[in-house]
Amino acid sequence: MDDRIDQLLAKLDLPAKLRLISGAGLFRLAGDPGIGLAEMPISDGPSGVRGESMDEPDPSVSLPSGTAVAATWDPELLTEIGALIAAEARRKDVYAVLGPTINLHRSPLGGRHFESFSEDPLLTAEMAAAYVRSVQANGVGACPKHYVANDSETERFSVDVQVSDRALRELYLYPFERAVEAGAWMIMDAYNGVNGAAMSDNPLLDEPLKGEWGFDGVVVSDWGAVRTTEAASGGTDLCMPGPPMLWGEPLLAALDAGTVSEDAIDEKVRRILRFATRVGALDGTPLPTQDFTDNQARNLVRRFTTQSMVLVRNDGTLPLSPGTTVAVLGPSAAEPRIMGGGSATVFPTHISTPLAGLRAVLPVTHTPGVRLIEGLIAAPTELITDPEIGTPGVRVRYFDGATEIGARHRSIAHMVLLGDELATRATHIEMHARLRADTAGEWQLGFGGIGEVRLDIDGTPAIDENVVDAAGDPVAALLEPPQRSVARILAAGQEVDLRLTIAVPEAIPGLGVLLAFLLGIDRPQRPKDEEFAAAVELARTADVAVVLVGTSEKIESEGTDRTSLRLPDRQDDLVAAVAAVNPRTVVVVNSGAPVEMPWREDVAAVLLTWFPGQEFGDALANVLTGVAEPGGRLPTTWPKTITDVPVLHTTPADGVLAYTEDIHIGYRAWLRAGTEPAYPFGHGLGYTTWSSSDLRVTGRTVSITVTNTGTRTGKQVYQAYLSRPDSTIDRPVRWLAGFTAVTLGSGQSRTVDIDLPRRAFEHWTPEGWEIEPGTFTLHVGTSVTDLPHTTEVS
Template identity: 45%
Template sequence: MVKDMSEMSDKRAEAVDAVLARLDLPAKVALLGGADMWSVGPVPSAGFGRLVLSDGPAGVRGEDWTPEDPSVALPSPTALGATWDPEAARLAGLLLAQEARRKGAHVVLAPTVNLHRTPYGGRHFEAYAEDPVLTGVLGAALVTGVQEGGVGTTPKHYVANDSETDRYTVDVHADSRTLRELYLAPFERMVRTARPWGLMAAYNSVDGTTMSEHDVLNNGVLRGEWGFDGVLVSDWTGARDTVRCALGGLDLAMPGPHTVYGEHLVAAVREGRVPEETVDALARRVLLLAARAGVLEGAPPAVAPGDLPAPLDGEETARALAARSFVLLRNERNALPLGGDAARPLRRIAVAGLPAAHPRFGGGGSAQVFPPHVSTVLDGLRAAVPEDVTVTYEPGPDPRSRLAPAADGFALTATLFGLDDAELARAAQADGSVRWMGALPGGVAFGDLGRVELTGEFTPDEDGAHRLAVRGVGHFRLEAGDRLLFDGELHPDSEDPAAAFLNPPQRVFTLDAHAGHAVPVRLVHSVNGKEAGPLFGLISFELGHGAPVVPDDELIERAVRDAADADVALVVVGTTDESESEGVDRDTLALPGRQDELVARVAAANPDTVVVVNAGAPVLMPWRERVAAVLLAWFPGQAGGSALADVLLGAAEPGGRLPTTWPAAETDVPVRQVVPDGDGQLPYAEGPYIGYRAWARAGSEPAYWFGHGLGYTEWAYEALDVRVPSGTAEGPYDSVAEAVVRVRNTGGRPGREVVQLYLGPEGAERSLAAFAVAEADAGDAVEVRLAVPLRAVQRWDATGECWRTESGPHPLSVGRSATDLRLSAELTIPD
C-alpha cells in the first residue's frame, strides 16, 4: 500500500534537516555545484549519492551525446503543443521518465516553456506555443508525467529567454504586466499545479539583472508568491558571480567542477558577504531534490520503485504522439486521406523533396538526441500502401548549405591519442559526427588528450566527384586516398560558444571516386586537452559527405516529370539545421534553397499535389493556395514516417491544431525584433500583445490563425451553457465558471476535435481561457466541460503590483480557432 503523501513528505523533510544539521560549511557548499558536466555529488558525509541531470525536451540523452548511445526521439515540443492535449503531454512525460531511468538520470532539463514571441526565434521548435495558457497547461502535464515516473523536471528558461541572439548577455526589458500575463504565466501555472522539483534560470537579464541573480523574480515571485520549494539550477555556465547568485537564490551552479560556488562561496560566507543561513537554504533545497529522486540516504523517494508506471513502448508512443500532432492546414477536394475517393483509384504516388528520405526528426542543440533509427516518409509509405500501389521518388534540389555527416558507404572509427602520441582509446562511429561532452570514451581525461583521428574507408555507390567536408573549430588535417585535401585552421563565425559548437564553419573538398572501390579516409583533429576542457570538456567535429552534384534544374525537371504521370504528387519540404537551431535566430521565414520552386512546378504538373512541411516553426508557403492539401508534420521524432503514412492513408486522423499563428508574408509579422539594440537591451515594446493578439491588434490577416486545423470529418457546435458555482475561487487556477459545450461529429468517420474557449471582446483583448479534446463516432454528439480559471478574469495591476479580478460581464466564445468561433455567451463575475 502506498503511504500517505503528506506522511512521506514529512519524512523527507525530517531526513533533509537531519543531514543538513551535521554538515559543516564546506560540505554544504559542496552540494551547490556540479561535480562534472551532468552530475552533482556524491557527498558521502551527507549520504548524498550521485545525482545526474540530462537534457530532455524531446528525448533523454543521458551523460553521453553520441549516436553510439541512442535515445528514443519524441516529436518536437511544437508538435506536442499542436496536440492541444494534456494527456498526450503527460504520456510524453512518462516516456521521458522511463528513458531517464534507463539512462541513469534523475532529473531531465525540460520542459522548455518560453513563448513563441516571434517566429524569428531560433529555438522556436523547442517551446510549445505562442499562448501562455496552452503552454502552461501542457507544460504542467509533462511535468506531472515525468515526476510520476520518479524523475525530476526543471521547466526552463526562467524567464524571457525567447530568442537566441546574444542570449548570454541580452537584457530583456518588459513592463510588469507583460511579464506577469505572458512570460511568467506558464511557470506560475506549473509551479502551483504540478510542483516541479526544479527550475532552470535563463542566461539573459530581465530589466538589468541576470536571471541567475534575480532576487525579485527568484526569491520574491518564484518562492515567496508561488511557493516553489524546488531547486533553481543555472543554465550551463550561466552562474557568473558568487555573492549575487547566492543572494539571488540560485541553488545549483552547473556544470562543474569549477563554478562560482565551491571555495569562492566558502570564502564569501567567512568574510561576511553571504550569510550562512542563505547557504543553508540553498543546500536544503538541493538535499530535498536528492531525497525526491532517491539518492539521499534515509529519505523516502517521491515515487517508490514498486509504484512506478507500467512500461511504455517507445516506438509506439512516439508514433501515436506524432500522428496526433500533425496539422492539416488545407484539404481541397478531400485530397486526404489518399485513396479515400473510390472514383479516383490510387495506383502511383510520386514523392519529391529531400526531407522525404532525409527528414529532420528533431531540432538542433539541447533538444537533439540520437535515436536508434528514423522512419522516413518513403519508409512509411512503402510499408503501408497496398501491393498494387507504386511509390516513386525524386529528391529535388538539396536545400542544405552544409553537407550531412558521412554515413552511407563509410566505415569509421575514432581513435584518441595522448599528448605523447600514445593511443588512449577507440570508439566505433555510426557516422562522421564526433561529439563528446563532459566525458571521453574509455574514461580518457581531457587534459591527457592530444588529438582525435577519424579513420576508415569510403566505398561509393556511384562514380563521380564526391564531396568531403570538414566541419568544426580548430586545426584539422583531411586525407583521402593518397591526397591531402586540407591542413589548416577553422575559426568560429560567432563569439557565442554555443553557436561555435552547434553551427561551426565548414570547408568542402572534391574527391573523384569510383563505385565499389574503397578509398581510405583520415581526418585528424589536433586538440590541446587543457584548452578543450577548462569548464566541462568538449570535442565536436564532423566529416561530411555529399554525392556527386546534379544540377538543380535537372533535379526539379525529374520531379516534375515523375509527378505529371502520378495519381498523386507528394512533396516534402522543410527547414535545415542551419535555419532552425539553438544558438542562432532566423533571418528569414522562407524555406531554404529552391523548395518553393519545386512545389510550384510540381503543383502545376499535377493538380492533386499534397505538401508535407517538415519544420519546427512557421515558414512561408507562397504556393499554399495552388496545392490540394498542406499537412504540417513539425519535427516528428523517430517514428515520423510511419505516423505520416498512418495519417496520409487514413489509418489515423491528423489530430493537431496550430499552437502558433503562421504568417502569409514576412512584412505582416507583427513582432519581429530578436536583435538587441546597441546597449544590449531587447525591448518587448509590443507589451502583452504577441501571437494571435498581436495579429488582431495589427489588423493583419495571417495565412493560418492560432488554433486552426482540419480533420477527416466535420463538427457542428450545437450548444454552449455557462454555469457559475456558488463558492468562491481561492487560487488563481480554481474554477469561477464551467462552460459546457455540445459538439456533434457530422461526418462519416470517427474524429477528434479541439474545443477552444476564448474570453474577452473581439480583437486584441480576446485570449484563450480553456480548451479540451472531444472525440466522437460519426453522427454522435459529446459534451465537453471547460473550467474557466480565476486567472482568466484577472489582469495585472501595474500600479498596485497585484492581480485584480474584473467583475465583467465577460464575453465567452467557443470554436475551432482564434477567429473561427461558433457560439457565444456571457460570464458575469460577482463583485
C-alpha cells in the first residue's frame, strides 16, 4: 500500500495536495480525477448515518444513544449493529461515519453525556474497539471522537482543559488507544484545548497518537476546530469543513515563506490516500457491505434496544401479565425523545412510540398528565396538505426576487438546508400548506427560523420579523432555531392556509446556504391542573400505571451543558401523585443521562431506556410484558440528588476547566467520597435469578461458574474489579478490570472467563507505564458494590 501511495503522491503538484487536505464541502472529502481518487462523502454517525443532508427525503435508521449502547455491556452485539451502520453508510454513498463518541462521563451535567458510552475508561474502550472493528469490517471507516478531554460543552470552542498526564493516560486517552489498536482509520480531534494548546494543533496528536500508538490513519478536525494556517505543521491531517480557507491560499503563502514545510503536507496526503485505499475510493469499487431489508433493520434495532434497557427497581410487578389494564401516562408516552440534540440527529422513516407499542399488546388508556415539549412542533404530516397537489405535506417554492426558480413537495414541515443548490440562487423560500385542526380550541401557529421571516394566515400577515440568533451557536441555530407564534381559535375540522416566507442568508463560499426553518403548531391543551387530575384518575382505575418521564433534545444537546438533574415541569409531582393512588406504578425514564428520581422508592418498578432510537415503543412493550428481558446494566452512576455528585462542575474559570479530581471520576469518585448513589455503576435487574461460585484465576484470566437459578432465560453481566488498599501510590478504591455478558436458559450453568488486560494493573508515571509489585485484590460480582467473590492476584 505504501509503495502505491508514494507513486500517487508523486503525481500530485502542490495545489492538488492542498486541495486534498481540506474538505471539498460541508461533509465531503476532496477527490482528484488525475489519480483516480473519488470524492468521499462522510457523515455524522453516533446514533445513525445521516448522510450529507439533514432532512427526510433521505431517511436514516435511528439507533439507541451512546449510553444505551454501553448499557448492553456486550461488545459482541456491536458486530451486528456495525454491519447495519456500514450498510446505511454505503446506501448513502458515505465512506466514513463520524463516531463513536468516546469521551467520558466526567460530570452528569455534560451536554453530550447521552452521546458517549460511560464514565469508565475500560467499558468505553471495549465498546469503542468493537464499534470500530465491526464498522470497518464492512469497508466503511469509523472515526472515534473527540480527541481528547471534550467531556463538557460550556465554552466548548475555547475552553482549556487542565489535566494531569496520569489522568490523561489512564482515563481520557485509553479509549482512543484501544480504538487505534482495533485499527481505526480516522480520528477526530476536539474543539477544546488541553494543557494550553488547542487540540487541532496539540502535541498529543504526535505523542502518543501517531508515535507511540502507531496510528497511521487520518486525523480530521472537528468542524471549524482548525484556528490557524500554521496548524498545518501539526498533527491534524484534514481541515474540515471545505472548501480550503485557512489551508488554501494562505497555506500556499506559508509554504512559500517557509513557515510550513511541504514534507508536513506530504505526510497528511499520504494518510488521506491510505484512508482512500482502505475504503475503496481509489479504484472506484467500494467494498461490499451486508444488505438489510427494512424489517431486518427494525428487528435488529428493536432487539438491541431491549438489551440496552436497565431495570433498576422491580417489586415483582414486571413483567406484566396478558390482559393487564394499563394507564399509560406522562409526556414521553406519545411524544418520546428517541435521540439527543445536535449533530447526532437523524431523520428516521418511522418512530415507534411507547403509547402505540403498548396499545398493540395490552388494554390501554392514556393522557399525558403534564407537558414536556414547550413551544412549537413541526406541523404533523397528517394535519397538513400541499395545496398544489392535495397530498399530505407542504409545497416549498424558491424565489429570486419575484421570479419562482423551483418548487418541491416535502412530506414534513421542517427543513434543514446544507448547501441546497436552489437555495444558493434564491433570495427567499416559501413553505405553503393547508392545516386542518383535529381538535377545537386555541392553537398556536408559527415558525422557527432566523432572519427576515413572515407568516401569513389565510392570506393576512400574522408575523413579520427579523429574528436574531441570540445563542451564537451555529449548530443550535440549525437544529433549534428561535420560534415565534400567534394564537388562533379553530374549530375541529377547520382548515387554515399557512404561508411561511424566509429570506435566504448569504451563501458561505464553497458550502452554500445553511438554513433551517419549520412551520410550527401547538395544539390546544386542557388547563394544566385539569390535565394532571385526569392522569391521576386514569391511574386510580387501572391495574397498572406506566408513567413515562424524561428530558428533551433541548435539555440534552450538543452545544450546552445541563444546569440541573431534575426532571422538567411537574413530572416528579405526576409520578408521586400516581403512585399514591396505584401501588403498581411503573416509571419509564426516557433520558440519555442521569436524572434525579425522588420517588424511586415509592413506585413498583423503574426502567431506564435512555434515548432509545426509532424502535422505542415496540422494544418497551416487549420488555414490560416479558417477551424480552431488560438486558442493560448501568454504564454510569445515577445519583440521588445533584448535591451528592462528587465531580460536577463543567463551567470554566477564566477559560480554564481544571480536572482537579485527577483519576477519580464516576464510581471511583463516589467510592472515594463514601456517598451512596441512587443506583451504582454496573447495577441492573432481570426477570430471573442467578448464583455464582468457584472463582479461579489463571494468569490474567478469571473463571467463575454461573447458574441461572430462575424459571426463564436471562442475561447477567459479571464484572471484575481490582483494588490495592495498601498501595504506595494514589489509586481508586477499586476499578473495573474486565467483564463478560452471559445468557443462559433456566437451570443452565456455565463457566465463564473474564480476561484482565495488562493495563488494568498498570499506572502511568513520568517514565511510562509501570506495575507496582505485590498483591492486588480481585473482586467479582454484578455491580461495583455487589461483589461477593474476592481473591488475591500477585
